[in-house]
Amino acid sequence: MPVRLLTLNNPVNSSIKSPWLNTVTKIMAENPSDSVEDKLRLLSQRFSHRTARELDDLRHKIGQSDEQHGDWELLEYLHQVLHRLTGSAGTFGLQQFSHQSRTLEQLVKGLLQQPHNKGDKWPAIYSELQHRILPELKDLDRLLGDSAPKSAAISERQNHDNEDALLVLVEHQGAFYTSLQEELKHYGFALMSVASCAEFSQKLSRIPTSVIMIAHVSQAQACIEIRRLLQQQTPQRSISIVCFGSCPEFDSRYKIAALGIDGLFSEATNATEVAEYLQRLQTERLEASGGKVLIVDDDVDLLEHYRLTLTAAGMTVKTLGTPEAIFSVLSEFKPDILLLDVHMGAYSGPTLARMIRFQPQWLSLPIIYLSAEQDKSEQLKALADGADEFISKPISDSELKETVRTRCFRARQLANLLARDSLTGLLKHSLIKQEMANEYARCRRVGEQAAVVMLDLDHFKRVNDDYGHGTGDTVIKALANLLTHRLRKTDKIGRYGGEEFAIVMPQCDLTQAEQILEQIRLHFSGLVFQSGRNEFHVTLSAGIALLNDYEDPESALEAADQALYQRKQLGRNGVSLALAGAAKGEQQ
Numbered sequence: 001m002p003v004r005l006l007t008l009n010n011p012v013n014s015s016i017k018s019p020w021l022n023t024v025t026k027i028m029a030e031n032p033s034d035s036v037e038d039k040l041r042l043l044s045q046r047f048s049h050r051t052a053r054e055l056d057d058l059r060h061k062i063g064q065s066d067e068q069h070g071d072w073e074l075l076e077y078l079h080q081v082l083h084r085l086t087g088s089a090g091t092f093g094l095q096q097f098s099h100q101s102r103t104l105e106q107l108v109k110g111l112l113q114q115p116h117n118k119g120d121k122w123p124a125i126y127s128e129l130q131h132r133i134l135p136e137l138k139d140l141d142r143l144l145g146d147s148a149p150k151s152a153a154i155s156e157r158q159n160h161d162n163e164d165a166l167l168v169l170v171e172h173q174g175a176f177y178t179s180l181q182e183e184l185k186h187y188g189f190a191l192m193s194v195a196s197c198a199e200f201s202q203k204l205s206r207i208p209t210s211v212i213m214i215a216h217v218s219q220a221q222a223c224i225e226i227r228r229l230l231q232q233q234t235p236q237r238s239i240s241i242v243c244f245g246s247c248p249e250f251d252s253r254y255k256i257a258a259l260g261i262d263g264l265f266s267e268a269t270n271a272t273e274v275a276e277y278l279q280r281l282q283t284e285r286l287e288a289s290g291g292k293v294l295i296v297d298d299d300v301d302l303l304e305h306y307r308l309t310l311t312a313a314g315m316t317v318k319t320l321g322t323p324e325a326i327f328s329v330l331s332e333f334k335p336d337i338l339l340l341d342v343h344m345g346a347y348s349g350p351t352l353a354r355m356i357r358f359q360p361q362w363l364s365l366p367i368i369y370l371s372a373e374q375d376k377s378e379q380l381k382a383l384a385d386g387a388d389e390f391i392s393k394p395i396s397d398s399e400l401k402e403t404v405r406t407r408c409f410r411a412r413q414l415a416n417l418l419a420r421d422s423l424t425g426l427l428k429h430s431l432i433k434q435e436m437a438n439e440y441a442r443c444r445r446v447g448e449q450a451a452v453v454m455l456d457l458d459h460f461k462r463v464n465d466d467y468g469h470g471t472g473d474t475v476i477k478a479l480a481n482l483l484t485h486r487l488r489k490t491d492k493i494g495r496y497g498g499e500e501f502a503i504v505m506p507q508c509d510l511t512q513a514e515q516i517l518e519q520i521r522l523h524f525s526g527l528v529f530q531s532g533r534n535e536f537h538v539t540l541s542a543g544i545a546l547l548n549d550y551e552d553p554e555s556a557l558e559a560a561d562q563a564l565y566q567r568k569q570l571g572r573n574g575v576s577l578a579l580a581g582a583a584k585g586e587q588q
């Protein structure tokens with residue numbers, strides 16, 4: 001899950017060697033109690049001061065240039081600086097500056113297109129530099145002003161808790177309500193039942209940021225009112241309202257939709273279907289709120305600005321000022337999207353994009369260029385090299401947040417579709433094995449421990465035989481939900497086979513893993529499943545091994561499987577450990 005708190009004493013990125021960045025980082029670290037707004041304001045002031053020095057330096061260089069000898073390098077440099085400033089100034093609230101800098105950039109671009117080998121062109125260019133560009137640069141300096149530019153950032157700092165959404169059930173008479181309440185217990189949701197909306201409104205201060213209210217349609221208006229109240233208190237709260245009840249007429253359904261509720265079920269709907277819908281809703285909302293973004297840009301203060309803005313909006317952000325470390329960061333961080341600058345000193349964004357696409361694992365990574373390039377044909381050329389979209393700098397903070405949030409959400413949806421098992425929503429076989437290999441490599445590198453678990457339903461064939469395949473599916477889904485809710489977000493859970501599950505638990509030793517699995521086993525064995533008039537229980541068995549006790553991840557998995565087999569032999573409904581010497585066949 002995304003890190004919600006800003007850790008401003010973190011260095012932005014160790015691969016960035018700029019003294020300027022060191023200063024920024026130091027300033028950020030010195031004032032850990034400052035608000036994000038303060039830090040952004042500080043960053044903007046620094047940008048103004050640094051830009052003033054840069055303009056001064058440019059003017060000095062132009063002043064020193066020689067009428068007789070064409071200095072095309074100077075012109076090239078001037079273009080690069082103006083291009084970069086055009087892109088970054090807008091982000092720091094200097095719109096007018098950005099606008100004028102762009103005009104000047106275009107002018108210099110035109111001059112650069114003159115044939116360089118024709119010495120007779122230079123005197124005219126020299127004259128442009130001295131009589132037009134120099135005064136314009138002075139003018140740009142004036143536009144920097146003294147006061148700190150305003151940043152549109154972060155009044156809406158989001159505080160998405162790591163916890164899942166709370167389901168609030170507004171009680172109601174009737175069979176549908178009773179069976180829904182029963183069904184939801186299998187899904188491991190955090191549930192709160194209230195007798196009425198009025199009772200709920202008295203508990204508002206104690207509820208988390210994310211809420212799904214479920215109520216009869218007769219309560220729809222009251223729910224909307226509560227949502228209004230809640231969002232008045234905390235605007236970033238996310239509250240969905242799902243109603244059930246009979247609304248057969250077009251007009252009445254239309255009225256309900258116009259109120260602004262998010263879902264409607266008839267009382268004839270199967271409770272399992274509703275529970276699954278809620279599960280999906282919850283997952284989507286959690287995914288919509290976060291997102292992992294990697295940004296590569298050589299403008300370090302702009303990079304820091306983006307990082308602050310997106311982190312404060314609930315995203316997890318990594319930044320790189322130079323691209324050399326990009327592959328190791330991609331592998332370690334696994335971003336949902338990559339924002340890439342087009343011109344980065346010696347490096348070109350499009351070439352990097354092409355290089356990234358060399359590796360099949362990054363073929364589907366959305367790459368978005370962030371650039372001050374406005375020329376459509378240049379943009380298209382850059383896109384042809386493997387990126388998906390172009391965002392023109394300057395981009396406002398709100399635009400940046402919305403763009404990145406939407407792209408992250410879509411990328412996650414797509415990745416989920418590809419990676420997740422359709423019945424349970426857990427990782428597919430190949431993906432959980434991949435996660436295991438990644439975790440194994442990480443443990444070796446950092447010297448940490450991780451547990452690997454194989455878990456299997458007991459006598460599941462009988463469940464299918466006695467109650468039918470559909471009921472069997474419900475049991476599998478109930479276990480998947482329980483695992484999702486009981487395990488940490490950092491744990492990886494996969495459906496390994498039919499009724500067999502594999503789990504990777506980072507930073508976890510055998511004893512801790514055993515305790516957690518034992519609790520899950522106990523909880524699961526207490527669930528009451530229904531099939532018609534029949535009620536029944538199902539149990540599970542698990543085997544656990546320490547991932548890094550083995551020569552490779554496959555051997556660790558094999559050891560966990562052996563421990564599971566042993567548990568089955570010992571009578572099922574329990575948890576067995578593979579000891580360190582398990583490779584030699586000693587199990588407990």
Ligand SMILES: Nc1nc2c(ncn2[C@@H]2O[C@H](COP(=O)(O)OP(=O)(O)OP(=O)(O)O)[C@@H](O)[C@H]2O)c(=O)[nH]1
Pocket residue numbers: 423456457458459460461462464468469470471472473476497498499568572
């Ligand atoms: N409903 C349902 N059943 C499944 C699914 N995948 C596998 N199964 C069933 O799971 C059962 C597994 O049976 P077995 O491997 O004999 O194991 P078991 O009956 O659980 O016995 P033990 O593992 O020894 O406790 C088979 O009947 C499979 O048809 C699924 O997606 N849905």
